Amino acid sequence: MTQKLIGMAPSRRAVLKGAGAGLLTAGFAAPVWSQAAPIKLGFQLHRTGIGAAYGRWYERTAQAALKVVNDAGGINGRPVEIVFEDDGTDPKRGAEVVEKLTSQHNCDLIFGPLFSHVVIGSAPRAGELKVPYLVCSEGFHVASGMLNRWTMQPGITDVRAQVSSMAPWVLANLGKKVTMVYPDYAFGHDHRDFFSAAVEAGGGEVIAKVAVPPTETSFTRYLPQIPNDTEVLYHVMVGPAVLTFVKELGEFYGLGAKPQIFGFIDSLEAVDIASPGLEFLEGTHFWEGHCRNQQADASEHEVAYRAAVGVDANGASVSDAKDVSTYAHMFSVWETLHVIKAGMEAAGYQGPADRQKFVEAVEAMTEMPESLAHVQGDKVFNGKTHQVFGHQFISKVEGGKLVKVHTTSIEDSIYPDAVDYMTQSF
């Protein structure tokens, strides 16, 4: 496991040099300790394991957001630093990382994990340690009430909200008979349960559900399970084999007759849409949490964010056009750090003793208008369910680019509260 200190963190050599200089000057004048102690944020990072592509970009986004926050004076006038700790995208290690960031690094809070099985495995430890745990995970597990009062998701809409807000558009524009292909674990089950429910509510029908183990490396064998009368093929896949998945889908259907294809961009995150074998995606639709290709109507904040993180107009790294980002998800890291800043400032946060005040301050949040802090767009936070709600985008592949064709409203995504965390004790 590695850790990286950034921002205001001194290296050991710098500390020794500083100490030496301090000793020298002590004879002449009292040393000046004007700099306040930094606020230390722990980042639970999927640097290795099946979430590594996300981890790489989550780290870059966190660094960029940190720079913006520090350049603007930090939090409560104090500089901020982030301690990154790799969890290997593994639930067991995730819980250990939560422990290490809290007890060894003395971080004020922890944020950043994405994969739902890791979040579900780690959040109970955060609850026991009574440390705020801000996840960037999309899963319904926060709002479902299965976690605890210390776990919140203020940076990204959950799957239930995403799929229920988009189902009406899919039914109206693509077809009524849907076959779903999804990874067989918590995140995929959220898709299965809530998209099916939304389809049925909208007068459509899910005619087949194809579950694929998340560690699978070969997919052709699952594809014959797609019934011939499928009108819409709904796909969502994760992990290092996503490129294989879409390629094999392309081999299976080719350029011949095929159903309408509606995919979650997860199936293609960190993958170049111009990869050989993906030509068949032309004309298909994707959900995007944030548009990978810079759209004509991109806001100034989004453009500034894109530049700060180092992403070009095609969604790839500015230094390497082949290094495609996880653009549809990583805004959540940026926004979560800004929520942390707002929450700590509202709570007058001084140190770990104020952790509860911080959680209460975030719970009190509601409207989050689009700004440099909320680059993906307007959001509404629900303090009871600890979940934020925002706009979703549906894009169509045109000429190898993802072009936005529909934006859902926030109201479309809201569902009845399943829990009231604010009534639970700390």
Added chain:
Amino acid sequence: MPHSPLAEALRGGGWLGDTRAQMSFGPFLLLAVLEGTVMAAVLALTAVGLSLVFGVMRVVNVAHGELYMLGAVIAWFVTFYLPLPPAMGWLAALIIAPLLVAAIAALMDTLILKRLNYDPEATIVATIGLLYMLQQAALTFYGPDARPVVAPFQWRIQLPWFGYSGYKLFVVAAALAILLAVWLFMTRTKAGLVMRATQVDRETAQAFGINVDRVYAGTFALGGALAAAAAVLIVPIQQAHYLMGHDPLLLSFIVVIIGGLGSIRGTLVAALVIGLSDGIISMFFSPTLAKIIATLLVALVLVFRPQGLFGARA
């Protein structure tokens, strides 16, 4: 209720009366057989390497899957850094990766396994250690990402019912060619004769002036090269990833145990059986069931025929 593709297929074929037509039974079976054959071909290459090493050296190489992974990773480096068109770059990888992995394997043999006097328990522990070292080395120098290698050619076969990757069929042909070459090498060359002699009786071979150390290093290198060749064939279909060695290792062990440790013929037959049954069972029922049946087969073989289907009685 679990979705049953078999029932669906039977209905689609008109056997259960229509409802929801999936692909009808014939094409469905064809696709299953194609997938199974591709798997069998790659499995045969990997497992033959493992089997050779055990047959000649009596070493259970737990790091075999990592040699496979190294092959894929080296293929990525070769195709990424050599300024060649995809087909040439891939061909270069098919030559360079097995050679490099063979060299690494030979080093593993002379630096570690030889010092342990090929003691069975010690070599298992040592290769477990090597497994982690190779995996972590790949993570350090190559990184945690899955990276694609472009296939040497893009050719898609459009059948009336579904499309299939032409490259996958090429993989089968190439694997067969490599296996044929191995067979010719073992049966028609002096080096192969020497290897077989060492396999039969190490001491007698030594008494006849055979340099057993060199035979062992060579065998280990050949096993590694075969794993690497399998990986170069598979890497345009999957991607190179530092954790990709796990599945091939497990399946190779299954194949080698069923076929009989050390028997090349048995390995090939078992690879075909496991590959095809995996392809067919996972398509008609579920991939998990295919794995369950393969593991059950291993248990049955161990109980009723511990030397494997074609293994010589120890």
